[in-house]
Amino acid sequence: MANTHSIDTHPIHLGLGATAVPQPAFTGAMAWYQAYGERYAADGVEGRLVTRHRFTQDWDMWEMHPAGSEVVLCLDGTMTLHQEHIDGAMGSVTIGPGDYAINPPGTWHTADIDGAATAVFITAGEGTQHRPR
Secondary structure, eight states: OOOOOOTTTSOEEEEGGGEEEEOSOOOOSHHHHHHHHHHTGGGGGGOEEEEEEEESSOOSEEEEOTTSOEEEEEEEEEEEEEEEOTTSOEEEEEEOTTOEEEEOTTOEEEEEEEEEEEEEEEEOOTTOEEEEO
């Protein structure tokens, strides 16, 4: 019998051997991400974290995932992703319900939110870095 979980409170780890593992209650704190990284360090760059977030304001930081691509799937609202690519090129893409964008490995990215938006993120999180916006 399958157990059910809310993606809002229990993100999913997609790991080696095609596994899908519900995670402990999500706090959003850096300590939660650190513990997640420690739990799945053996999966290396192949592990993926699946989360859903709702935003009501622009992001206040940039982030970058060096180990792999990140998929951003907009479920509702509108968000504009700003990307700074490895070669220094800048770009922006606006996504709405059902649209997705991909942040390539090593691409710094941030987002502006038009009112409110919800998105699912499929992230290669190993080595993720942040910097102020």
